[in-house]
Amino acid sequence: MIEIKGLSHSFDKKCVLNNINLSVPDGTILGVVGINGAGKSTFLRLLSGVYETENTVLYDGKSPMSAETRKDIFFLPDDPFYTGAPTPKKLFEFYRTFYPEIDISVFDSFLSEYKIDKKKSLRTFSKGMRRQVFIAVALAVKPKYMLLDETFDGLDPLSRKLFKDAIIKLVEEENATVIITSHSLRELEDFCDKFVLIDNTQIKSEGDIADHVSRLCKFNLAFISDISREAFDGMPIVSLDIKGRFATAVFEGDADEIRARLETLSPAVIDEMPLDFEEAFIHDVLSGRGKK
Amino acid sequence: MMKNSFGGYFKRLLKANLRTVIPIAILAMLIFIPITSSWQNHLFFKYTENDLGTIQKYYYGSTRVDAMPQNAIEGFETNFSTAVAVLICLCWVMPMVSFYAFKNRRNIDIFNSLPLSRRKISLAHYLSGLLTVLIPAALAFFAEVFVIIGYGAISLINLGWLAFYFVALMVMGWLYYSMNVFVFNEANHIFDGTAFIIGWNLVFAIIYYFANLPDLFEDLALPWVYIMDILARIEGVIETTTYPLDFIFKFETTVAITLFWIVLGLLSVALFFWRCNKKKSEHAGGVSDSIFGYRLLIPLYIFPQILYSHIGCRYGDITVVAVWFALAFAGYSVCRQSFKFKRSDYWTIGCMAFVTVIIAITNFLRELHH
Numbered sequence: 073m074i075e076i077k078g079l080s081h082s083f084d085k086k087c088v089l090n091n092i093n094l095s096v097p098d099g100t101i102l103g104v105v106g107i108n109g110a111g112k113s114t115f116l117r118l119l120s121g122v123y124e125t126e127n128t129v130l131y132d133g134k135s136p137m138s139a140e141t142r143k144d145i146f147f148l149p150d151d152p153f154y155t156g157a158p159t160p161k162k163l164f165e166f167y168r169t170f171y172p173e174i175d176i177s178v179f180d181s182f183l184s185e186y187k188i189d190k191k192k193s194l195r196t197f198s199k200g201m202r203r204q205v206f207i208a209v210a211l212a213v214k215p216k217y218m219l220l221d222e223t224f225d226g227l228d229p230l231s232r233k234l235f236k237d238a239i240i241k242l243v244e245e246e247n248a249t250v251i252i253t254s255h256s257l258r259e260l261e262d263f264c265d266k267f268v269l270i271d272n273t274q275i276k277s278e279g280d281i282a283d284h285v286s287r288l289c290k291f292n293l294a295f296i297s298d299i300s301r302e303a304f305d306g307m308p309i310v311s312l313d314i315k316g317r318f319a320t321a322v323f324e325g326d327a328d329e330i331r332a333r334l335e336t337l338s339p340a341v342i343d344e345m346p347l348d349f350e351e352a353f354i355h356d357v358l359s360g361r362g363k364k
Numbered sequence: 365m366m367k368n369s370f371g372g373y374f375k376r377l378l379k380a381n382l383r384t385v386i387p388i389a390i391l392a393m394l395i396f397i398p399i400t401s402s403w404q405n406h407l408f409f410k411y412t413e414n415d416l417g418t419i420q421k422y423y424y425g426s427t428r429v430d431a432m433p434q435n436a437i438e439g440f441e442t443n444f445s446t447a448v449a450v451l452i453c454l455c456w457v458m459p460m461v462s463f464y465a466f467k468n469r470r471n472i473d474i475f476n477s478l479p480l481s482r483r484k485i486s487l488a489h490y491l492s493g494l495l496t497v498l499i500p501a502a503l504a505f506f507a508e509v510f511v512i513i514g515y516g517a518i519s520l521i522n523l524g525w526l527a528f529y530f531v532a533l534m535v536m537g538w539l540y541y542s543m544n545v546f547v548f549n550e551a552n553h554i555f556d557g558t559a560f561i562i563g564w565n566l567v568f569a570i571i572y573y574f575a576n577l578p579d580l581f582e583d584l585a586l587p588w589v590y591i592m593d594i595l596a597r598i599e600g601v602i603e604t605t606t607y608p609l610d611f612i613f614k615f616e617t618t619v620a621i622t623l624f625w626i627v628l629g630l631l632s633v634a635l636f637f638w639r640c641n642k643k644k645s646e647h648a649g650g651v652s653d654s655i656f657g658y659r660l661l662i663p664l665y666i667f668p669q670i671l672y673s674h675i676g677c678r679y680g681d682i683t684v685v686a687v688w689f690a691l692a693f694a695g696y697s698v699c700r701q702s703f704k705f706k707r708s709d710y711w712t713i714g715c716m717a718f719v720t721v722i723i724a725i726t727n728f729l730r731e732l733h734h
Contacts, residue, residue, distance in 0.1 A: 083646060120477040122645050143479035153470045156380070169372040169476050 073096055074119070074217065074249060079128040081114055090273040096251065096266075098216075099243055103255040103260035106270035112132050112253040115152055115270060118218045118253065120147035131217060143171070146215035150222040150253075151199065152206040153161035160205045161190040163214070171213045180206035185234055189314070207281055211238050218242070220252040224259045236263050260351040261285075269356055277356055285352050289327035291334060293319045294341040303337055310355045322347065322355050369480045370488060377492035382499065389450055389500030395508070401454075406443060406515060406547045410436040411604070414616065428516065437714065439604030442516035447504035448595050453538045453590045454497040459544040460558060462493030465553040472648040486640040490545060497541045498534055505530055506652040525601045532598055536591050539629025543587070546632035547656060551641065556652035556699070574668035583621045594622065650698065651701055658699035663712050666692045675724040677731055685720065689713065 088111040095100050106112050117123045121136035121158040123149040132142040157163035168174050179341055183190055204224055210218060213345060218239075224232055240246045240263055253261050260267065261281055269276045277284065288310060293299075295317045304312060307330070310322040323330045327344055334342055408428050412420045413437055422436070465471040466489075475485055509526070512518055547564045551557035569585040571577065574653075585591050597618075652658065668686050673684045696709045 117473070117645070122473055122476040124644070138485070139479050139481040144479065145477065147473070147477035149470065149473035152474070154474045155468065156472055166376070169376060170369050170480060172368070220505075228434055298472075319694050 073132060074251075075130045076119075077128055077130075077132075079115075079118060079121060079125065080120055081111070087273050088271070089118070092270075094268060094274055094275065094278065096249055097245045098249050100266055101243055101250045101252070101264045103264035103267040104251060104270060105255075105257060105267055106253075106259065107357060109257075110270045111273065112270055112303055113221050116147065116221045116251065116253060117149075120145055120219050143220065144216040146171075146210050146213045146217070147219040148203075148206050148210050148221060148223055150225065152202060153194065156160065157278070158190060158193050158195065159191055160194065160208075163194065163205060163209060167209050167213065171215075173214075174209070175212045175214060178214070179208050179212035182234075186231060186294060190329070193315070200228065200231070203227060204231060207235055207238075211242065214242060214246055214248070216246070216248055218233065218248055218250045220250065222255070224254050224256045232259060239263065257289075257350040257353050258348065269353065271357055281349055285347055285349055288322055288347055288352055289330055289357065290320070290322045290326055290345040290347045290351070291330070292341070292343045292345055293321065293334065293337075293339045295337070295339050296321070299337070305315075307333060311358060320345075321352070369478075370484045373457065373480065373485070374488040374492055377462075377488055378495055381458075381492050381496040384461075385454065385500060386498045389503070390455070392450055392453065393446055393504055396449050406511065407440060407441045408438070408515075408517065408520075409603075409698055410437045410438050419430065426515070437604055440512065440520045442508060442512060442517065442521070442599055442603055444505060444508050444595065445531060446593075447501050447508060449500035450594055451533060451541070452499065452591060454500060455537060455540045455544055455588075456561065457540060458497050459548040459561065460492040460554070462496075463488045463549055463557070464491075464554050466549070467552060467557060467649060469645075469649045472645045476645050476683045478558070481667075482643075483552040483637065483641050490542075490636070493545065494538060495540055497537050500537055501533060501537055502530070505533060514730070520604060521600050522604065525598060529595065529598045529602055533595060535594070536625075539626060539632070540591060541588060542629055542636065543632040546636040549636060549643075550654035550656040551646045552650045555650055556657065560652075560661070563665070567661060567664050571667055571668050574672040576672070583618075587625065589638075590625065592619065594618065628689050652699065653706075658695060659708060659712070662692055662695040663716055666695070666720075667716055670720055671723070675720055675727060676729045689717065692716070 074094075074096040076092055076094040076096075079088070079089060081089045092115070100335065104112050104115060113140055114123065117137065118125050119129055122144055124137060127135055129136055131141050131144065132347065136142055154166065157166040164174070164176070164179050180190075183205070186201070186208070188197075188201060188204060188208075194205065197205070203223065207223065210220070222236070227235065236259070239250055239252075243250060253259065253265070264281055265282050266279060267284065268278045269342060272342060298316050300310065301314060304321065305317075307321075308324045310324050312322075313320045329341065333346065373416040396501070408424045408426070409421055410424065412419070423441075429702055432505075466475070466486075476482060479486070480488075512521060543564070544561050548557040549561040551560050565587060568581075568587070572581050576643070669688050670685055672687070673681055675685050692713050693705075694711075696705055697703050700706070
């Protein structure tokens, strides 16, 4: 279990994370979301021990600043590269020095799935291919805690599917805990159990993705004449977009109750629209900035 | 597990280093040996000493001559300069080769998340770099020993001093490498690290020359020249079994200056290991703000030049002083990578300006008095 208590970090005088508190139970896939510069990568670097923490992050009660704890952790940064290992084969050998139980069959099978030559120079690889190599290493290590920074970035759809399936298998078989940051929220929605939204240095919202999305509902409305914003006063609006006779609104609450209240405005048409995690994220971030 | 990781990582680094360096060292030796052979030609010699202690050397060529002048002592001119040259060059290059990876943020993400402590990772890089310095130098040393044996001159060599030479070569290599490792690692960027190595290696010479220090400090001016000098003096003792020691050593200064370099070297080792654990990962690849970097180097380079300008004297030039102060600001803007200076920069330049004014007034009053 990962416990984070009062985690803060600043770069010189700029505060990036402030008083983050979170518990991640074993066997969880946690998606960390936030806008660019929100501090997601910093969050993972703090969790992995790359940046120093003073007992604000604990893995089963042990700090990641201890090398002994880090043998259960694998951190895959957003732009992975190591100058000391020029080929995938050398990279595997490099990691085998630190993780002696790394599974070469897993590594080889992923490289063959990704169609990557083990003996070619990593320098000649695209960012996506380098990431595939590091993904293969990460999965071969089979760590108890896997920290992945923007790992979907640069992967083709087939690679993403392969990767997601492998992560799910790792969690099911090894009870591993995976924390992944991504801007591709639709990807996270597919396989994350929980999410954390970091915004303005703090955790803005967290919880189960499905629950989070289901607490919101979205309606498209058409009226006979122009409608004003005031007509919606008193309703639990998350966002509202009015264009003449048409309105699109996201509300927080039970969809049936909201529909009943909207019908009192006598719309000509009322349609409930599906809402995904990405829209919920946008509404969360915008509402935090006072924009509705 | 930890111990194995360290050992495995160390071996891996050493293997990679040696694989790169040994061919380069062999190539260097092939270039150096003919050059240095022109300085010392593997000649047999004999010397006599008169009543006044003056040495008279007679060279006989590359084969041993049986005829001996009366009271002459026979010797063989050795040539360990290849080993010294290899050692010094590697002491400049290996700190960069061993630690450049730490100046890259992407590498730091990998290094610092590995299940091995930062100190052990640094130790592995330090030791593998050190051995990469010492092994080629030792090979060059033993190559020369084989050459001596080949000439049939081993019986003429002072074996005790030969062993001492080898120890001195290794210890000096260790200390000089450590000094360069320390200053390189005070930088956050590879460019700054290279500048720090060059800067610190030349700074004493700048101070000695421009601050017009007494000749005593000449041996402190350039560390590698001192290493070459002290090893050449020991080599002089090796060349015969009975060379008079006081001819070779200037004991009054040698011991003090050697001790100075040894203390500086040991201090570098201690500071390197103390500070390697304190470095923040987030600074890798960024601005180098260490006190042991530009912050100290800039005043150490600029101030002796200001002193050299004879400020306040009739033949002094205020324009030159102004240019040096402008260069100090330029230096700080380069190291800060912006024109936004820190308070410490203003303080340093302010202190230099204050001392300059005091010196100018003193010089002016002295001139007036005369």
